[in-house]
Amino acid sequence: MVLSHLLPTGQWPRRGSQVSLQLFTVSAHALAWLTLGVGLAGLGVKPAVAQAEPQPQSQPQSQRGLPDNPLTLTDPDPLIPEAVWAGEAALTESQRRTLGVALDDLARQAEAALSEGNVTEAFELWNRELRLRRFLGYRAELAALQRVGAIAWEQQQFYQLQVMRERLREIQIQSLDEVETPDLEALLALAQTYETVGARSVALEVYEAVLEVARSRGDEATQELSWQRLGETALQDLDYETAAEAYESLRELARRRGDREEEVRYLTELAYIYDRLTDYEGAIAVKQELIAYYAGFNDTARVTALKIAIGQDLAALERPNEAIAQYQEAYRLSWEALQFYRAQEALTVLGQLYERYQDWEAALQVYQAQIETHEMARNRYGLMMTYDRMGQVHQQQGNYRQALTFFSRALELAQDLGNRQAYFQSHIETVNRALSGMN
Structure with a gap:
């Protein structure tokens, strides 16, 4: 799939050309509903009215035999002015501040409910908060999704994680596409949020998208940040090949700017990764x-x-x-x-x-x-273990008398240390039987 919307204006690929940036090819072990079949949209900030518009689903989940997504905007909410809900006006600065305070209060109520053991009530409150955070913009919504996602992960609320992933997908597809200048900070926030809700494979694809855009802009700082997060995520996902690529790139960036300490830090990570590989x-x-x-x-x-x-x-x-x-x-x-x-x-x-x-x-x-x-x-335990090795070497050569000597020394230390006496006694018995057979 060609993702022309991620390229600057005037640099669209000609028909038949290929763009290397392929996004959201979800691995086979990912949840089935995460399989998208679409590319990641470029990220940008739209006018407040556009942000406030509800995004109805073409086919409600209830019609597909699934419960409605609790993050979907349906009935108007008293915290949102009617004109804003209808998409006829934007929130004023005063209304944005008031809404922010009200949503923070909802979050506190949810935390209190959870602390009292009322998990269902807590997530109902959080879901209302999340439904309305979108009216404050994508960054505010993503920050809230990441915060609540971390709690859902800790509480093992798997359905909650699923609906949050679905909302993240909607943000990609419906709310943040067709922009000429991708918002890299929002892309990074999106990737981090995917990580929080357990979709690491998708997060890796988002980080790769950021890298493509950052390279096209010559933005080395964002490249390094993206490689760092990509490498850390790949390590958590045990994707050592991707992690190796990330840390090799980080090492090269550090080398080019002469930051020897950072280069050594990345080399240390690479040593661990190559060992795993x-x-x-x-x-x-x-x-x-x-x-x-x-x-x-x-x-x-x-x-x-x-x-x-x-x-x-x-x-x-x-x-x-x-x-x-x-x-x-x-x-x-x-x-x-x-x-x-x-x-x-x-x-x-x-x-x-x-x-x-x-x-x-x-x-x-x-x-x-x-x-x-x-x-x-004065390492008596080490001494005991070395006598053991020497006894075993002599035993393998058939030198049973020498083996008996070293196993006996090891047993004396084992008795003093209160450790492995039965092990050495067993070896001594085996060697004695071998000696008896020779006589």
């Missing part, structure tokens, strides 16, 4: 950039943590020699900085890697070094 190459590249940054501040703790993470990525890529180099460097740096916890961590993953490739001798050497580190750090 199991894109190990992408994760390694990002983590190396972070290492370069933190090394400049002599932040050994972060550097060693990142080196261990890179080692794990390399191990997943079946590049053990490179992984070993990363673990060894992490151990060296943390040992020199007397950061024994990180040194222990580096030795643990290094020993496990040697075990994975059945280099038992190397694994035992690593665990012996780890014992020394645990002793210096």
Whole structure:
């Protein structure tokens, strides 16, 4: 679908040309009634009279076997002057202030009803408020929809959320289309409101629409804000590919303006995202950039943590020699900085890697070094766990006497710590049976 109304006047696409901005292609897991078949309208502010006009449905929901949408304007409301309700006049400034005060009072009454446990009464009051907020303009209505939507989500009022989504769709289609200059703030508010009522997939499409318009205007600030919200929403929706695109774009924007701290923040998000995507190459590249940054501040703790993470990525890529180099460097740096916890961590993953490739001798050497580190750090639990690993390595090689020695040491610590005694006793019994079979 070509969304020509989102393009500046004089830049309509020629017949047969394509515009990349495709909106509201709702994913299969979205609610069926959210499937729109229309593009998002450009957002703009219309005259007050136009805003005040009721929007009757062509086919009432009751005729389709559904209850009437409580947000639909039907019978006149005493808070709205008759001429305004009929679309014959606009609210004066004084009337707008009076209406705003009255609607705020309705909201307070609804909150009081909810606090007393009268959920149905509360949402009836909120729905009346929401029906009338539209007379104060789209931004006021969207703010109210977002506020009440958050409460409906918390209260698990799913029908209420459904009718609010329906109203948001009406705002798109009927009230905010055919404008030459899209209102980006209103678009962003619309997207946030969709998020609040649980329609994240639709919100993502709206943010993409904002990006298209912001790019066409060279509005870098709005681009960054849109990418931020798009990235956060995609992460909440576990859409890591979209999140990766968002944070790569944010990193590039930060890099172009020389904001190194912001760039690092986005790189950190990317490291997490690439891990979730199991894109190990992408994760390694990002983590190396972070290492370069933190090394400049002599932040050994972060550097060693990142080196261990890179080692794990390399191990997943079946590049053990490179992984070993990363673990060894992490151990060296943390040992020199007397950061024994990180040194222990580096030795643990290094020993496990040697075990994975059945280099038992190397694994035992690593665990012996780890014992020394645990002793210096007075980490008795870590010491117990390392004795366990050494016992298991000897057991796998058939060295049962050595295995018995280390399991016995582990059991002594377990008894002192009151932890895992039965586990080590079971191992000792297994090893003793193996020794008996050899005699």
